[in-house]
Amino acid sequence: MTDPLAWMDELPLVAILRGLTPEDAASVGEALVEAGFRCLEVPLNSPRPLESISRMVEAVGDRAVVGAGTVLTVEATRAVAQAGGRLVISPGMDAAVIRETKALGLVSLPGVFTPTExxxxxxxxADGLKLFPAEIAGPAGLKALRAVLPAETRVLAVGGVSPETMGDWMQAGAAGFGIGGALYKAGDSAAVVGERARTFVEAWRRIR
Incomplete structure (x- = not known):
């Protein structure tokens, strides 16, 4: 499978690996893909993030879409592409970043909180929307937003999502989730991350 959006539709859980180091990138990526994850994000405020993205692309890029989070500028977007990333995720909505992402042939998931954004x-x-911070909007906020968005819009809830709450979010219209601290904290071993990842994948499949 080469279409990153097809990978996202297969299992729309994005692993947010804030704090990941290049030394751990390949092993953590392998553990996540083995557990079923197909979307891996290294936030750009992690140590040497572009190196981590490159190493992860080399390790699992034929089985998952790898990219960056906390992408704030056009220049950063270009750097992600040069590192081999195919996914650009931002905490906010910047039209210039979105346009550059698409011009480079990458997947764009900007952060939004309001209908205007x-x-x-x-x-x-944008290929989809990242509702952030989701824990503030809540499922009720997502449901209200979904009522006015085009039906086919992918909306991923990011922030405070757990296996126990995924069902409520999906009933409200979430197409997927970004999962950060509940999945990975800086320094976690690949084995620990893989076990947590399996819990999220099993919850997703059970709800689906």
Missing amino acids: AFQALAAG
Whole structure:
């Protein structure tokens, strides 16, 4: 499978690996893919993030879509592409970043919180939306947002999601989730991350 959006639709759980180091990138990536994850994000405020992305692409890039989070500028977007990343995720909505992401042939998932931001992101070409911080909006906030968005819009809830709450979010219209601290904390071993990942994958499949 080569289409990153197809990978995302297969299992729309994005592993947010904030604090990952290049030394651990390959082993953690392997553990996540073995558990079933297909979308891996290294936030750019991690140590040497572009090196981690490159190593992860080399290790699992034929089995998962690897990219960056906390992408704030056009220049950073280009750097992600040069590192081999195919996924660009941001905490906020920047139309220039979205347009550059699409011009480079990458997947764009900007962060939004309001209908205005959501429609501006879609108009700029975003492939989906990251509802962030999801724990503040809650499932009720997502349900209200979904009522006005095009039905086919992918909305991923990011922030405070657990295996126990995934069902509530999906009933509200979440198409997937970004999972950070509940999945990975800096220094965690690949074995620990893989075990947590399996818990999320099993919860997703059970709810689906």
